[in-house]
Amino acid sequence: MAKPKIGIMYLTSCSGCQCEILNYESALLKLLDIAEIKYFPIGSSANTLDEELDVLFVEGSVSTELDEKMVKKGREAAKLLVAIGTCASFGGVQANNNDVPVEELLETTYGTIDMPFKITKARPLEEVVKVDYKLSGCPVEGKQFVQASAFLLNGIQPFFPKMAVCYECKLSETECRTLQGLWCLGPITNAGCGAPCTSKGLGCQGCRGDHDDPNYMEMVEVLTERALKDKDLINFMKAFRGNYLKEKLKDAGVEL
Amino acid sequence: MKKSLEKLLTISTVHDPFKPQKVRIADIEYLAPDHKRFSFVFVDEELNETWSFKPGQFVMLTVPKAGEIPISICSSPTRKGTVELTVRNVGRKTNVLHQMKCGDVLGLRGPYGNSFPVDLMEGHNVLIIAGGLGMAPLRSLVWYVLDKREKYKKVYLLYGTRNYESVLYKDELGRLKSRNDIKCIYILDKVGTEEDKNWTDREGLITSLIPEVDLDPADTYVAVCGPPVAYKFIGAELIKNGYQESKVFVSLERKMECGVGKCGHCQVGYKFTCVDGPIFPLWDTKNLPKMI
Amino acid sequence: MEFQLETAKIIPKENLGEFLEGLKSFGRLVAPVKKKEKFYFSEIDDVSKVDTDYIRTILPPKKFILEYLRERFEYSPEKMEFLETFKPQSQVVFGLHSCDLHGIAILDAVYLKGENPDPRYLAARKETVLIGISCAPDEDCFCISTGTAFPDGTSWDLFFTDIGDSYFISIGSAKGDEIVHSLEQLFKEISKRDLVLYKKVTAEKKYMFKDGNIPDIERISQVIELEFDSEIWDEEAKRCFSCGTCTNTCPTCFCYTSVDVPSLDGSVVKRVEFITSCQYPYYSLVAGGHWFHENLKERFRNRYYHKYVGYPYQIERFGCVGCGRCQHECPAGIRIVDTLKKLRGAGDEEKSGKATDNIHSA
Structure with a gap:
């Protein structure tokens, strides 16, 4: 049987979730044994979104035009899309000032609103594409990432009851x-x-x-x-x- | 006083109530959208002869990798050989079950819970009222009563669903109508298509059928299973027509996880659905808070 | 040899360390230790760390019998043969207060009575020796009104009562007797003075509770049923976080959720059980989206209802042992004692004086 294909994408974020995944070496090696990682720019040099992915994990919020393009492309390629981390799940720290116009924020931070690409307010993935599961956390909890992967690769919906x-x-x-x-x-x-x-x-x-x-x-x-x-x-x-x-x-x- | 501890700690646990037996899917029948009936046989052949239960009891079915689900048995203990379960594809575990095929191996333990009082019912009329998927546990009772027909007086079956498409066991229930030892009335919430018309006797709510059942309420046991919202109305209508609270039995759905009164999820009032139920007399449903 | 029934012994306090050391030969030793301001039951290596002078631990000792996260089975989805992975470990839990002993007795009833006793619980319980110790209540303790201020002999092996310079040791089981005999040199026979002291300190306990901290639980089962629709539930529940601290720290709460967790490659599945709480919405959610406890108030009320109405029906005693952990740890400061009082109507103006004159003379 062909190995399932997975991808790990990042949008506007600190890459902390991906570091958490990379640091979880023992599980990552096991994951590599049973799945093919087709897209993981931070951890691999060969990346493609042109093949169908079984699961795509996405870190970060949608905060730029490019983010939006990427996540939409990712959504098309993936059977299941999982938001990992708080930014992807609810917008994250960068969504703190969403009631302030973006121009004002740019002016304060960079002294200009003239940016090389279009910047929007920070949005969670679900405001842009359909999200199948959310694994929040800053960063995502490595153990939960592995468990969610185990559920999903076995064709089972993850079960993480919400408790305080x-x-x-x-x-x-x-x-x-x-x-x-x-x-x-x-x-x-x-x-x-x-x-x-x-x-x-x-x-x-x-x-x-x-x-x-x-x-x-x-x-x-x-x-x-x-x-x-x-x-x-x-x-x-x-x-x-x-x-x-x-x-x-x-x-x-x-x-x- | 000291003895009571020692007594508890010296009990022997010959069988592990948590350990499932291996079963194989022998047959799968598509019943309605998202509804399938699975027939299971035990891999340990001896169990196919010895494993017994009563109508209304449930089992815990292990769907490999996904976990355990409580399901009422829809076959009758009078017909040994297979255990049949009707399952709606509604959650993360049933979803996996619905993708399984004949020959696949699963785990099954039970039977658990009490049953419809088939012994008490002997010598009396039996009125069976089913709504939607509630037909599943009642199918077990229908066949049990029909297979021991001489023990019961008149038998009535009222079955209501939303539309023809969602009717379960269509052929089987269709054939029942031609039998003269059971009176069946089927009703659809709304009759639209031709198919609907062919099947149904009536259009409307199942409660509307109760007044025309020609049974002596004092001599009748009633078994009810349906969606939770229906119990209040069916119960009230039964009482209005003279049926006795103590002779009306309803089957309740709760979140059973262990089946043996240990996990707590299925608590209702001060009772556990899995050990004190799932069949409760109407009196309980009126007097235990939040039961229905 | 003359046969003599032994029910009690004396151990001088200075022998306690040696006694604890001696317990290790009966299994791993578990006892209360101090961590900053709080206490918790912990496996003991160095017996000098054992703290006998504590009020309550954060978690009850049930965690050593009924682990909060445990594995029921392991199976391969190919074979579907369920293998038990649990290996019970011999252990001696020392320093349990009376409330916690009662808590374990309640769990015994839940898990072992009835048609389907839990073999894993039984195995763990059989390997566990329980040694209790007397205590002094604080403002959150109310065991005196739940009838659990003293061990009643159904769930323990030895019980230590502090009588000043020594402990008065009640022997509750054959195992307890065996332990005492194996460490015979540490014990003394009871003197008349010891017995007088024992009777005195046990009688004194009931005066150590402040009236204001004691709930009114006379006929509470009936009262809770009658007050099922009371607005008191709304008022109290309004402050509740649904955080589950009350149930997770409760020595008698037993609810758990079972989940099958597959390995990454799907070759092995573990059936894991974790302690849960009726205060979490998902607890009563069935597939299809129906919540049987649909809101905060119902979940809140469910805890009281189960403790004071459910347990009496199921195991013939309250599910509350008055340890006070729920109110001591509640981040919102909800006090079970106060809720019960409100339900009971204490504090109402009519309360003072006789409710009805000549009620018995009519």
């Missing part, structure tokens, strides 16, 4: 950072990361996005009690949730 980061945090017997008085987004954030931040003494920064039923109202209340208010509160909460946070807060009936 508190699940893994408690399982690692970490003292509750919220109760300690820290700012922690764990209670509204999707687990799967293994709660590395909280176990190292930080509060969760929320990089993996929402779990199934995030209680924004209470989260805002709890953070406010810990002296995080107004603009600082928004900035903390939206670091990874991007500009979509405002809508979410509105839906949850939070008045700020």
